[in-house]
Amino acid sequence: MDIPYTVQPREDTGLYNAKVGIWLFLASEVMLFGALFSSYILLRVGAAPGAWPHGLLNIPIGTFNTAVLIISSVTVVMAWASLKLNEFGKFKVYLGATILCALAFLCIKSFEYHDKFTHYQVWLADGKTMTGHIEGSPMFWTRNTLEEKKLDHIMLHADAAHGEHGAAVAHEAVKIETKEITRLSAYVPAHSTYFAIYFTLTALHGLHVFGGALVLAFFWGPGSKMWRTDPERFTNRIEIGGLFWHFVDLVWIFLFPVLYLL
Amino acid sequence: MQPTTKETEHHAAHTAHHDEPGFWRSYIFSTDHKIIGIQYGVTGLLFLFFGFCLMMIMRWQIAYPLKPIPLAGALLEKILGQDMVSGGVMQPDLYNAFGAMHGTIMVFLGIVPVAFAAFGNFVVPLQIGAPDMAFPRINMASFQAYFLGGVVMFVSFFIPGGAAKSGWTSYSPLATLADMGHHPNGQTFWILGMVLLITSSLLGAVNFIATIIQLRAKGMTWMRLPFFVWAQFVTAFLLLLAFPPLEAAAVMQLMDNVTGTSFFLPTGLMTPGTTNPLPISGGGSPLLWQHLFWFLGHPEVYVLILPAMGIVAEIIANNTRKPLWGYKSLVYSVLCIGFLSFIVWAHHMYLTGMGTKIATFFQTTTMIISIPSVIILTCFFISLWGGSIRFNTPMLFALAFLPMFGIGGLTGLPLGFNFTDLHLHDTYYVIAHFHYVVAPGTIFGLFAGIYYWYPKATGRFLSEFWGKVHFWTSLIFMNLIFQPMFAQGMAGLGRRMYDGGVTYAGTNDPAAAGVVGVPHIFIDMNKHISWAAWCLGLAQIPFIINFFVSMKSGKKVTSDNPWEATTLEWQTPTPPPHGNFDKPVQVYRGPYEYSVPGSARDCLPQNQPA
Numbered sequence: 001m002d003i004p005y006t007v008q009p010r011e012d013t014g015l016y017n018a019k020v021g022i023w024l025f026l027a028s029e030v031m032l033f034g035a036l037f038s039s040y041i042l043l044r045v046g047a048a049p050g051a052w053p054h055g056l057l058n059i060p061i062g063t064f065n066t067a068v069l070i071i072s073s074v075t076v077v078m079a080w081a082s083l084k085l086n087e088f089g090k091f092k093v094y095l096g097a098t099i100l101c102a103l104a105f106l107c108i109k110s111f112e113y114h115d116k117f118t119h120y121q122v123w124l125a126d127g128k129t130m131t132g133h134i135e136g137s138p139m140f141w142t143r144n145t146l147e148e149k150k151l152d153h154i155m156l157h158a159d160a161a162h163g164e165h166g167a168a169v170a171h172e173a174v175k176i177e178t179k180e181i182t183r184l185s186a187y188v189p190a191h192s193t194y195f196a197i198y199f200t201l202t203a204l205h206g207l208h209v210f211g212g213a214l215v216l217a218f219f220w221g222p223g224s225k226m227w228r229t230d231p232e233r234f235t236n237r238i239e240i241g242g243l244f245w246h247f248v249d250l251v252w253i254f255l256f257p258v259l260y261l262l
Numbered sequence: 263m264q265p266t267t268k269e270t271e272h273h274a275a276h277t278a279h280h281d282e283p284g285f286w287r288s289y290i291f292s293t294d295h296k297i298i299g300i301q302y303g304v305t306g307l308l309f310l311f312f313g314f315c316l317m318m319i320m321r322w323q324i325a326y327p328l329k330p331i332p333l334a335g336a337l338l339e340k341i342l343g344q345d346m347v348s349g350g351v352m353q354p355d356l357y358n359a360f361g362a363m364h365g366t367i368m369v370f371l372g373i374v375p376v377a378f379a380a381f382g383n384f385v386v387p388l389q390i391g392a393p394d395m396a397f398p399r400i401n402m403a404s405f406q407a408y409f410l411g412g413v414v415m416f417v418s419f420f421i422p423g424g425a426a427k428s429g430w431t432s433y434s435p436l437a438t439l440a441d442m443g444h445h446p447n448g449q450t451f452w453i454l455g456m457v458l459l460i461t462s463s464l465l466g467a468v469n470f471i472a473t474i475i476q477l478r479a480k481g482m483t484w485m486r487l488p489f490f491v492w493a494q495f496v497t498a499f500l501l502l503l504a505f506p507p508l509e510a511a512a513v514m515q516l517m518d519n520v521t522g523t524s525f526f527l528p529t530g531l532m533t534p535g536t537t538n539p540l541p542i543s544g545g546g547s548p549l550l551w552q553h554l555f556w557f558l559g560h561p562e563v564y565v566l567i568l569p570a571m572g573i574v575a576e577i578i579a580n581n582t583r584k585p586l587w588g589y590k591s592l593v594y595s596v597l598c599i600g601f602l603s604f605i606v607w608a609h610h611m612y613l614t615g616m617g618t619k620i621a622t623f624f625q626t627t628t629m630i631i632s633i634p635s636v637i638i639l640t641c642f643f644i645s646l647w648g649g650s651i652r653f654n655t656p657m658l659f660a661l662a663f664l665p666m667f668g669i670g671g672l673t674g675l676p677l678g679f680n681f682t683d684l685h686l687h688d689t690y691y692v693i694a695h696f697h698y699v700v701a702p703g704t705i706f707g708l709f710a711g712i713y714y715w716y717p718k719a720t721g722r723f724l725s726e727f728w729g730k731v732h733f734w735t736s737l738i739f740m741n742l743i744f745q746p747m748f749a750q751g752m753a754g755l756g757r758r759m760y761d762g763g764v765t766y767a768g769t770n771d772p773a774a775a776g777v778v779g780v781p782h783i784f785i786d787m788n789k790h791i792s793w794a795a796w797c798l799g800l801a802q803i804p805f806i807i808n809f810f811v812s813m814k815s816g817k818k819v820t821s822d823n824p825w826e827a828t829t830l831e832w833q834t835p836t837p838p839p840h841g842n843f844d845k846p847v848q849v850y851r852g853p854y855e856y857s858v859p860g861s862a863r864d865c866l867p868q869n870q871p872a
Contacts, residue, residue, distance in 0.1 A: 001393050001841030005476050013475060017396040020472040028464055028502050035507035035557070039514065039525070039550055046547050048529075143541070183541065189523040193545040196523035200514060 007233045022240045026247050029208075033251055036201050040258065043193045053194045056187065058112065062260040065108050066252065072101030073249045076216070076242045083235040088227055095220045095238070098245070102213035109206055114139075116187035116195070122156060122176060123183040132158035135173055143184045153177050154184075198259050205255060208248045216241050293398035294840050298405050299384030300719065303712075306375035309412060310705075311802070313367035316360045318799050323352040324762035325792035346424055354760045358427035358440075359448065361758060363415070365430025366452065369562065370459050371412050373704055377569035378501070379408070379466055381711050382494045384719065386470065388831035388838060389488050391479025391847035391869070396472040404465035411458030418451035426452035429758065431559070434526030434551040438518045439533055450519055453512045460509045463501045470498040479830070479869075481849035485593070486868065488829045488853040489586060492593050493572030496600035497565050504561035504604065511554035518546075526551045549614055556607035564603045566700055567667070568596060570707025571638055574660045577714050578642055580827045581657040582649025583864055585854040588641040595634035595641075602631040612680040613687050621680040628678035635671055639664060655729030659710035662737050663703060670698030673748065688758075691751025694744045702740040709736075709805070717824050721836045722816030728804040735801035742794035746787040753784040762788045828855055828865050 009016050044052055079094035117139040121131045134141065135155035146154065155173040185191045189199045219234075219241055226234040292298060319338070322331050330350025331338065338356075339347040346356040387395055395401045418425040423444035428437040432452065441447040474495050478487070487495075514525040522542060529544030579586045586592065608616060608624040642664055651657065673695045676682040686692060709732075716724050755763045768779030823832040830849070834842055847869055855866040 003392075003394055003396065003398070003477070005396075010476055015476070017472055017476050020475055021397060021400075021468050024468045024471050024502060025464070028468070028506050031503050032506035032510055035510035035554055036514075039510065039554070042547060042550050042553075043525070043545070047545055051545065185543070189517055189521045190543060192543045193524055196514075196517060196525055196543075196546075200517055200523075200525075204513065 007230075007236060016236060018236060018240050019243075022243050026243065029247060033201075033204075033254075036197070036204070037254070037258070040197045040201070043197060047193065051192075053192065056194075057198075057260045058115070059260050061108060061112055062256055065105055066256050068101050068105050068108070069249045069252050072098045072105075073246055075101065076238075076245045080235065080238045080242050083227075083231070083238055088224075091238075092220065092224070095216060099213055099217050099220060102209050102216070105209055106206060106213075109202065113199075119187045120156070121185055121187070121191065122154075122181055124176070125180045125182055130156060130158050130174070130176075132156045132174075140186055140188060141184060142190075143181060146178045146181070146184065151178060154181075201255055201259065205248070205251050208251070212241070212245050212248050216245070291402060293394075293402050295383045295387050295395045295398070295401060296719070296838060296842075298401050299380050299382070301405050302375045302383060302408070303380035305409060305412065306372055306380055309367050310372035310376065312416075313364050313372055314799065314802075316364045316367070318795055319352070320357060320360050320364070321792035321795045323357055323760070325789045327761040327764055342419070342424065355424060355427060357760045358429075358758075359419070359425040362426045362429050362432070362452075363419070366415065366426070366456075368700075369430065369566065370456070371408075371415060373566050373700060373708075374463065374501075374562075375408060376708050377704060378463075378494065378497050378565060379404070381490075381569055381573060381708075381715075382466075382470055382497075385715060385831055386491055386494050387473060387477065388718075388834060388842060389491050389829050390474060390477060390482055391830045391843065391849060392473060392477035393841045393843065395469050396476055397469050400465050401469050404462045404469065407458050407462035407465065411455045411462060414451055414455035414458060418448045418455070421446075421448065421451065423447045431555055432515070432551075433555075434515060434518065434546075434548050435528070435531060437515060437551075438527060439531075442533070445520075447519070450516065453516045453519070456512050457509060460505045460512075463505055467498040467502040467505075470494060471502065474498075479847035479849055482847075482868075483849075485590070486849055486852050488572075489575040489589065489592050489596075490569075490572035492596055493568040493575070496596050497568045499600055500561040500565050500568075500603060504558045504565075507554045508558035511551055515551065549611075552611050552614065553608070556610045557604075559610060560607040561603040563696075563699070564599055566704050568599070570663065570667075570704040570711075571596075571642075573707045573711040573714070574642060574663050576827075576829065577656045577660040577710050578645050579854045579856065580714075580825050581652040581654065581660070582646055583652075583856045584645070584649050585852075585856055586641065587644040587647070588637075589852070589854065591637055592641050595637040598634040599631060599638075602627060602634070606631055609678055609680075609683070612683045618680075625678055625680050629675075632671065632675065632678070639668060639671070654713075655724070655726055655733060656710045656714035658730065658733045659706045659713065662733070663706045663710065666698060666702035666706060666740070670695060670700075670703050673698065685754075686751060688756055689751035690747040690755050690757055693757050694747035694751060697744050697747075701744070702737070706736075709733075712809075714825070715831075716812070717819045717836070718831060718834075719837055720813055720816070722812055722818055723824070724812045724816060725808050728808045732801060732805045732808070735804075736798065739794045739798035739801055743791050743798060746791055750780075750784045750787055753780050755780045755784055823867070826863075826865050828867050829853055830868055833867050833869050 003017070004010070005015075005017050007016060009019075013020070075094045075097040079091050079098060082088070082090035082094055118133055118137045119131065120134055120141070121129055123129045133156070135157065138145075154176050156176055157173050187195055189196045219237060223237070224234070226237070288294075289297060289301075292301075319331060319334055322329075328351055331347070331352060335347060335350030335352075338352075339350060342356065346353055346359075352360075383395070383401070387393070415425075421444070423441045425448040426432065426437070426440075427448060428440050432449065437449050441449060474487075474491060514523075517523040518525050518527060524543045524546040526548050527540070527542055527544060527546045528548060530539045531542065531544065532539050575586055575592065606624060606627045608620065609628045612621055612624075646661075673691075677686055677692065677695060713724050713729055716722070750763075751757075754766075756766070759765070763780055763785050766779050767785050768781050819836055822834065822836045825832070830847060831838075833847075835844065848871075849868045850870060850872050851866060851868055853868060855868075857864045858866055
């Protein structure tokens with residue numbers, strides 16, 4: 001039994017099966033990310049005036065990562081075009097470059113995450129709050145951690161304060177008594193709804209990058225044997241993979257301004 | 263007919279004697295759409311029965327509050343522990359868990375898999391003349407994800423703290439706060455189970471749409487598709503586009519439960535018995551969950567009903583021996599429903615104080631969507647006009663679907679208007695309304711489909727006599743269960759009450775005039791309803807026995823087209839082999855050419871040349 005139109009397009013639709021499949025899948029993905037973007041809007045609109053944080057993300061790094069993904073989008077098209085031109089060697093180079101871009105993106109993103117996990121905000125009993133790094137750069141501490149570790153104080157390297165308090169010296173560690181602390185949180189999802197939606201969106205996007213890279217790596221490595229047995233079908237596979245990859249890029253193109261710039 | 267009958271016997275002999283070598287490949291890890299359809303069907307029916315059992319146990323607590331559960335009480339106490347059942351009496355946590363899981367299981371593990379996945383898988387490729395689904399391996403993965411999701415849901419009953427207990431809608435912040443003592447808790451399992459089920463339906467939906475677009479046989483134009491295929495096509499789009507927002511919501515609720523975020527938790531949230539707000543960031547929106555949930559939830563209603571309408575259409579055309587009246591109206595109506603179902607969701611949320619302007623918008627769209635539904639039902643009714651109707655079991659179920667769904671639909675109108683909904687919301691009226699749509703509505707459609715296509719799948723009929731017993735008893739008890747609930751709800755009896763509403767019972771004592779409460783007569787109805795529910799359980803026994811016994815000893819079909827139908831699934835060998843059709847299919851005519859004037863037979867199959 002052969003299923004028709006797995007490789008050749010059907011005359012009246014002009015598409016082969018997998019292309020219909022991937023577009024439908026992407027439609028569903030649009031709804032998934034669309035729901036999260038809508039949630040972002042609702043949470044932000046519903047936030048108390050002035051409560052939505054600004055400028056907590058590193059814009060140069062974000063810009064660089066955007067460039068990395070855009071380059072990978074170009075290379076994945078070049079990889080597909082190379083197959084169409086029957087140049088398998090070039091295909092290997094371009095698809096390899098795409099996969100490297102994906103890995104670079106994930107690497108950079110993980111450094112960004114780590115920066116956030118070691119960056120703290122402290123709420124004090126007198127109603128003030130401070131941000132900075134705790135000595136030794138621990139991750140994920142909360143008020144409970146201090147009690148579990150029986151620490152009676154923390155040493156905080158405070159950030160240069162913005163606003164009315166004037167510039168503080170960033171390198172000087174401040175001693176804060178545990179009993180003065182009402183709440184302690186790193187820049188983790190639990191910190192605020194801003195970081196909650198930031199981590200949810202970027203982690204879900206990161207998973208897509210990872211999954212896409214995995215599939216492309218398969219096409220680059222063991223999966224590329226199909227080029228010798230069924231070149232047309234293999235070219236289609238790269239096209240499908242490329243469509244998904246463009247979508248992943250597109251999501252980031254929306255994520256970057258929404259989370260970093262606005 | 264001779265060779266195909268031989269083929270039938272040959273195939274029967276084949277399955278009887280040569281199972282062993284390829285058992286795993288042909289029955290468990292099969293990529294054949296028919297086997298996957300049957301896998302879905304059997305698993306889904308088991309879950310339907312399981313979900314029904316949960317309700318039969320709950321009905322005891324509602325009718326006879328705080329009395330030990332007969333038969334099952336001691337066993338449940340042993341399995342689930344003293345927290346859940348104490349001295350044979352169902353505890354509030356177990357009542358809540360059963361309630362939440364009854365809804366979840368019936369909708370996501372029972373009806374959708376049977377209506378969409380089982381019938382869709384088995385019938386759609388056959389009806390469009392395709393050799394299989396477009397992506398057979400994805401099809402298999404879809405079933406496996408569904409099965410795994412079912413396992414996760416099932417296992418959650420036995421973990422510490424028990425299954426999810428915040429209703430099938432899992433409203434936040436209740437869903438996050440309900441079981442904070444256990445990690446992971448039932449709600450976490452619920453979310454993970456849902457993510458697997460959503461994955462399954464996503465894979466299924468992509469597959470169905472691609473199959474219908476790409477694999478239609480030669481000559482099978484869009485307007486020659488049987489109505490069932492159209493219904494499945496629209497259903498697949500609903501699943502494809504409505505489920506992802508729930509997945510997003512599930513991910514966010516998972517974050518709330520596991521990493522301590524506040525997506526759905528407002529600032530200053532307190533739990534009972536505490537003086538300080540929870541140590542969370544706050545700033546979240548409980549309404550956000552409701553919006554995301556009902557954005558899925560409402561299209562989901564049509565996911566439940568459209569496949570049943572498709573089944574009923576096939577059976578009505580076949581058993582009235584005349585074309586469906588208004589085929590084009592049916593098609594356009596079903597497309598309209600699909601589109602409109604995305605913009606009515608907030609009519610589930612009138613009670614949230616959303617404001618009159620938004621309420622007006624959603625009540626307008628809700629009234630508009632009732633129009634195509636009424637067109638569909640009207641077409642079915644008019645199709646009966648002047649037909650010489652064959653009252654076999656599938657037809658009886660299909661005919662009963664019409665008034666039952668009609669009652670369910672019409673009683674929905676007061677819920678669609680926000681001023682009447684304010685009174686009826688969260689009462690038994692709502693339960694009666696949507697159960698009329700789904701239980702005697704959709705489930706009767708599913709039974710009709712099972713009785714109708716069983717001969718194609720097995721080569722044997724289900725027993726007509728026991729089928730009729732099953733039908734009449736089910737019809738009577740379904741109505742005895744749900745009719746009184748309308749009255750209860752209008753009297754103000756709230757749903758989800760552990761003691762069946764006794765707390766809010768009014769008093770008969772004239773001296774205590776001024777006490778507002780539900781009159782006792784409506785509380786007493788709980789007992790009658792419960793007895794009807796248990797009888798409905800008994801009424802399913804003939805079906806279950808019939809289903810298994812007929813596989814071996816039912817009346818054999820004498821031809822590949824025992825109902826003398828026109829659609830393509832009957833033009834294959836019985837049961838259809840891998841690849842379905844013996845020779846390439848060419849379609850020459852529309853789907854319902856019954857009793858064509860001047861033709862020798864009263865049915866002209868779609869692949870019969872002009």
